Amino acid sequence: MADKTKKLIADTFLAIAEGLETGTFGAKPKIAVTAMGSEHGEETVMEGAVKAARAGADVYFIGTITHPEVTTVPVADEDEAHKKMEELLETGAVDGAVTMHYPFPIGVSTVGRAVTPGKGHEMFIANTTGTSSTDRIEGMIKNAIYGIIAAKACGVADPTVGILNVDGARQTEGALKTLKENGYPITFAESARADGGCVMRGNDVLMGSADVMVTDSLTGNILSKMLSSACTGGSYEAVGYGYGPGIGKGYDRLVMIISRASGAPVIAGAINYAAQLVRGKVFEVAAAEFAAAEKAGLEKLLAERKVAANKSAAPAEDVVAPPKEIVTAQIPGIEVMDLEDAVKALWKEKIYAEDGMGCTGPIVRVSEANKDRAVEILKAAGFVS
Numbered sequence: 001m002a003d004k005t006k007k008l009i010a011d012t013f014l015a016i017a018e019g020l021e022t023g024t025f026g027a028k029p030k031i032a033v034t035a036m037g038s039e040h041g042e043e044t045v046m047e048g049a050v051k052a053a054r055a056g057a058d059v060y061f062i063g064t065i066t067h068p069e070v071t072t073v074p075v076a077d078e079d080e081a082h083k084k085m086e087e088l089l090e091t092g093a094v095d096g097a098v099t100m101h102y103p104f105p106i107g108v109s110t111v112g113r114a115v116t117p118g119k120g121h122e123m124f125i126a127n128t129t130g131t132s133s134t135d136r137i138e139g140m141i142k143n144a145i146y147g148i149i150a151a152k153a154c155g156v157a158d159p160t161v162g163i164l165n166v167d168g169a170r171q172t173e174g175a176l177k178t179l180k181e182n183g184y185p186i187t188f189a190e191s192a193r194a195d196g197g198c199v200m201r202g203n204d205v206l207m208g209s210a211d212v213m214v215t216d217s218l219t220g221n222i223l224s225k226m227l228s229s230a231c232t233g234g235s236y237e238a239v240g241y242g243y244g245p246g247i248g249k250g251y252d253r254l255v256m257i258i259s260r261a262s263g264a265p266v267i268a269g270a271i272n273y274a275a276q277l278v279r280g281k282v283f284e285v286a287a288a289e290f291a292a293a294e295k296a297g298l299e300k301l302l303a304e305r306k307v308a309a310n311k312s313a314a315p316a317e318d319v320v321a322p323p324k325e326i327v328t329a330q331i332p333g334i335e336v337m338d339l340e341d342a343v344k345a346l347w348k349e350k351i352y353a354e355d356g357m358g359c360t361g362p363i364v365r366v367s368e369a370n371k372d373r374a375v376e377i378l379k380a381a382g383f384v385s
Contacts, residue, residue, distance in 0.1 A: 028058040029278035031271050032073070032088050032097040034081045035063030039260045040236065046070070048267025055268070057275040060094055089253055096254030096274040098242070098267070104130040108248030109143065109217050110257050111150035113241035113273055114227040121208025124151050124159070128220040128243040129257050138302050140172040140214055145298075146247040147212035148186070149289045153280035154273070162189035162200040162210030165361060166219055169199050170333045174385030175301055184296035199333075199361075225259070228266055237262040242270035245277055249290050252283050319344045322352045327365035331375055333384040336362045342383040349377050 031052070035045040042063045049059045049070045059070040062081045066072045073088070075081045088094040104110070109130030116123050126147025133139035144161055151159035161176070163169045180186045188198035189210035200209060205223060215223070221243070228237035243257035256274045258267055290298075334342050339355040339362050346353040346366065351374050354365045366374045378384045 028056060029096065029275040030058045030060065030094040031274045031278075032060040032062055032085055032094040033267065033271060034078075034085055034097070034099040035061060035065075036075070036078045036081050037100050037260055038262070040263060044264050045267055047264035048262075049271065051264060051268035052271035052275070055272050055275075057271050059271060060088065062088075089255070095278045096245075096256065098256040098258055098270045098274060100258055100260050100262075102246065102255050102257060104246045104255075105248070105251075106131050106134065107142075108132070108246045108251045109139075109146065110246050111143075111147050111244040112220060112224040113150070113154075113244055113269075114224060115239050116206055116208030116227065117230065118203075118207035123205075123208045123210065124154075124212045124244075125220045125223050126150075126212050126214050127217045128224045129217055130246055131217060132248070135305065136216060137168045137171045137175070138305050140168050140216060141175045141298075141302065141305070142248075143217070143220075144172070144176055144186070144212065144214045145289055145293050147214060149247055149282065149286045150244060150277070151211055152289070153277050153282035153285045155276070155280060156211055158185075158187050159211035160187050160189035161212045161214060162191070162198055162204060164205070164213055164215040164219065164223075165199050165201055166215055167335060167337065168216070170335050170385065171305075172214065173199060173333075174382070175305065177385055178301060179293060179296045179298060182296035184293050184298075225261075229261065232263075235261065237266045240266055240269055241273040242266050244270075244273065245282065247282075247286060249286075251286075254278065254282065319347045321347050322350050325352045325367050327352065327354050327367055329366050329368045329371035329374075330356075331364045331366065331371065331378060331384065332361060334362050334364055334378070335383075338383055339364065342378055342381075345381050345383065346374055346377060349373075351377070 033049055035042040038045050042065050046065055046067055049061050050067055053059045053069045060073055061070045062073045062075055062084050075084050085097045109127040109132045112125035112128035114123050124147045126143040132142040148159055163172050190196050191200055191204050192207050192209045193201050224243055228240040232238050245256050256270050258270045342364050343353045343355050351370045356363045356365050
């Protein structure tokens with residue numbers, strides 16, 4: 001009994017010492033990392049694993065080399081490494097895993113985390129790999145929720161949400177604002193550019209104007225690569241946390257993605273990101289966020305989105321333009337693919353309009369006298385929010 005008591009006391013003091021050193025207390029999250037396949041070799045992955053271990057993670061290195069500060073799980077090749085990773089996750093031997101590729105199902109995609117160069121601000125990129133939906137707009141709406149989940153699980157209690165100015169941004173903005181009006185709590189970011197708004201410019205990416213930057217996963221993947229490797233010329237990802245965890249409704253496996261070009265600092269960041277998500281109970285956060293979004297009408301909104309998409313695919317109605325007049329008033333916030341339909345919607349109401357491209361994106365131009373009425377028509381038709 002005395003020996004057991006001594007061991008308990010020793011373990012307690014060791015845990016306190018490690019907590020004081022790393023800044024984290026309690027059981028260490030167990031995170032596996034697959035090492036084979038890196039363009040920089042297993043040694044670079046091990047360097048990242050050791051950094052993460054020193055920061056408070058219990059790291060399981062799936063590969064061929066060893067280090068006293070991590071647990072090596074020996075494997076012969078990449079295929080065996082992935083099978084071992086799956087086994088460790090399935091049995092609960094580890095809480096999460098970091099790997100270079102993973103076949104997520106449709107509906108699940110990853111939330112990256114980057115350090116932006118303008119102000120050193122951390123930003124969650126929603127999303128970076130995987131596919132939230134086969135419909136672009138639906139995918140971006142879901143990405144916003146996935147990004148909020150990741151941010152909240154990492155301790156950002158009220159993350160600001162910005163939408164990158166890509167195709168679908170305005171429709172995504174309108175849908176998210178409808179969710180907010182229906183009771184889902186979203187705090188929208190404000191662009192650092194003079195015209196403001198929650199639709200973000202390239203400047204905002206560099207400055208980190210939003211805690212969560214919403215975009216499609218292909219664009220998000222490019223952003224992650226550029227932000228992490230810009231200072232090295234692209235060959236070595238040196239900054240940030242990688243491409244993040246796969247998140248989706250009902251998905252409960254913590255798998256983090258890094259690139260074959262990820263360097264030791266990013267690998268360490270990805271493991272620490274995983275550990276933080278474990279401590280932050282990411283799947284409990286996800287369940288609460290999905291429940292709140294659904295209470296605010298998410299499923300109904302997405303169903304309406306599908307109906308609208310089907311309508312837009314139908315043959316366009318042939319509408320004759322009203323008599324031409326001087327158009328100096330600009331109405332922004334319309335998707336480029338919707339410009340022609342938006343103009344025809346106004347023609348149908350006997351308002352002369354022309355399409356155009358302003359410095360912040362697509363615009364519809366009308367006379368000053370018709371602007372207010374034109375805005376109301378376009379809002380009612382769903383072209384602007």
